[in-house]
Structures are given as structure tokens and as C-alpha cells.
Amino acid sequence: MPEDIDAVFTWVDDSDPAFRAALLRHAPDGCDRWRYRNNGELRFSLRSLFCFAPWMRRIHVLTNGQVPPWLDRSHPRIHFVTHQEVFPAPEYLPTFNSNAIEMCLHRIPGLSRRFLYFNDDVFLGGTARPADFFPDGGGQVLYAQDTPLPADRSRGSARDRACAHTQNVLTELWKRPGEPRLLPAHAPQAYDRDVLAYLETKLHDEFRETASHRFRAPEDLVLAVLYAYTLLEADGERGRHRMRVLRSPSPDYFFLMLEKKPLWIARAYLAILRKRPRFFAINDDLGDVPPYHPVLLGMRALLRLYFPRPAPMERRTKR
Numbered sequence: 001m002p003e004d005i006d007a008v009f010t011w012v013d014d015s016d017p018a019f020r021a022a023l024l025r026h027a028p029d030g031c032d033r034w035r036y037r038n039n040g041e042l043r044f045s046l047r048s049l050f051c052f053a054p055w056m057r058r059i060h061v062l063t064n065g066q067v068p069p070w071l072d073r074s075h076p077r078i079h080f081v082t083h084q085e086v087f088p089a090p091e092y093l094p095t096f097n098s099n100a101i102e103m104c105l106h107r108i109p110g111l112s113r114r115f116l117y118f119n120d121d122v123f124l125g126g127t128a129r130p131a132d133f134f135p136d137g138g139g140q141v142l143y144a145q146d147t148p149l150p151a152d153r154s155r156g157s158a159r160d161r162a163c164a165h166t167q168n169v170l171t172e173l174w175k176r177p178g179e180p181r182l183l184p185a186h187a188p189q190a191y192d193r194d195v196l197a198y199l200e201t202k203l204h205d206e207f208r209e210t211a212s213h214r215f216r217a218p219e220d221l222v223l224a225v226l227y228a229y230t231l232l233e234a235d236g237e238r239g240r241h242r243m244r245v246l247r248s249p250s251p252d253y254f255f256l257m258l259e260k261k262p263l264w265i266a267r268a269y270l271a272i273l274r275k276r277p278r279f280f281a282i283n284d285d286l287g288d289v290p291p292y293h294p295v296l297l298g299m300r301a302l303l304r305l306y307f308p309r310p311a312p313m314e315r316r317t318k319r
Contacts, residue, residue: 004057006112042120047307052124075313099220106196126278133190139240144182161218184224187279254280
């Protein structure tokens, strides 16, 4: 690659007393507090990075100020960044909105122009090359699921309605409704910092409104949707990039949504170990369950089996 590529992770620890106090103070009634559950995925997502993409330059971990006790923040390849360092206004904090946090990724100090963004529940399951995201001939490869994006702003979850809202913004911005748009895959997302800065300038008010929402809102911009379809539809970008559809399960992708079905989920865990997909994600949708729920115990066992080797910045502590 002619330039370095960094990785960015976002992370939160729901067991931290300060985080819990802030969440209780600001959370609306009916807030799904279990969505902030820390299952230890960050450790294994980092291991997957060093196992299958050791060419990454630096790893930036964006948090509300927490540091995992097992991670050596003095390691030269790790950079901890707080929300205070990247948010445009201090009154927007604390935030519990992933859409708002993602609006600020490009503001991370020292971030490379091109970078990969990981949720902590996203893993590399096989070898990944820079050209899988930034081909040698230029442009980007964008990964999507074979699932249409939500298009109705009046129905569904706040996330679904935010996707529909982002579609409307894109259509108004680039005047190209085109074919039905697909949902970005829950896989590593490649970004160009300069394109994100341009979008923030062009959609200044919309970026600020999203950043101001402490929790997900129907009026949020969804960064993965906004970025991917800007590259595919904007004048000057159209034709330079390509979208690749990932189907699950396949050798390239396995997306698993955790449910209260221990036997079915156990078979899925075994399938991940057997298939070794290049990208996989384990999304926690279990609801309010204890940390020793069999589905969560099984997930931790799967990750220890798949990624037994510690990352260079791990402290030698119990797993």
C-alpha cells in the first residue's frame, strides 16, 4: 500500500460504575440497557486483527474514558481516545448513541487517511489484505448484505428509521434513487477520512443533530449507509468503487444474532469453527440475561478456541 492503514474500535464497559450511573441518569424509560453489555469481545477482535491483518499500522480505541484492565495502553501501536477529544460540543456528552459516535470517527487525532472501522463484535476469521478494501487500481470495495435497507421512516426500530432517513438524505443529496440500496454488512468497514470530513462540511447541520442525540433517534444519520452510497452515487465518485454482496453463511461471511436458543446457537458456533469465514460477527440480541447464560458462555468458549494467541498489547491476566 502507498500509505498506512489504521484500525478504529469503539468500546464500552457496562460494568463500570461511572458508566452505569450516567446511563441511569440519562436513559429514557424502556431503554434497552443490555445493548451496552461487555462480553469481552474487544480482546478477541484485536487478536483477530493481529492474526489475520498484521499489516495494520495503529489501533485507535474510542471510548467514554474506560480502559480494559487487560490492555496495555502504553504499547506503541495502541491509542486510546475519549469522546471528549472528538465530539464537536461538550454538551452532547455523555452519549450512548453509536450513530453519534460514528459521526466523529474522522476527528480522531493522528488517524491515517484510510482506515478500517470495527465494532467490537466484528472479527476477522481469515486472512485479509489491504486490497480487499482498497484495490491497487484505486477506489474501494464496499461490503453489503443481501438485505434491502429499511425505507419507511414511520415504522420499525430507531435504527431502521434512521436508515430510512439516511436514504432520504442521500436521494436529496445526489439526486439518484437508482436501484434499491442494500444494508452494509456487519463486517470491517473501510473509510477515507477526507471523504468523511467533506460529508461533515456538506451536511453540517445533520452531523451536528446526530451527534447531539444521546440515544439512537429516527433522525440520525447512519454513517455506513451515508458513506457507502455517497461513493456509489455522487458525481465524481460513481464508477470508481464497487459493492460486493456477502451472503451468510458463506466462506466469506457469517452473521450470527444471539437468541435464547442454546442448542441452535451451539450449532452455529460449531459452524463458524468449521467454516472459518473471512469475516464474522456475533451480535448480542439476548436481552436482559445474566453473564453466565449458556449462550454467552458458549460465545466466550468459541472466541478462545478461534483466537488462542494473545495480541501484543495484552497484559498477562486471566481471561
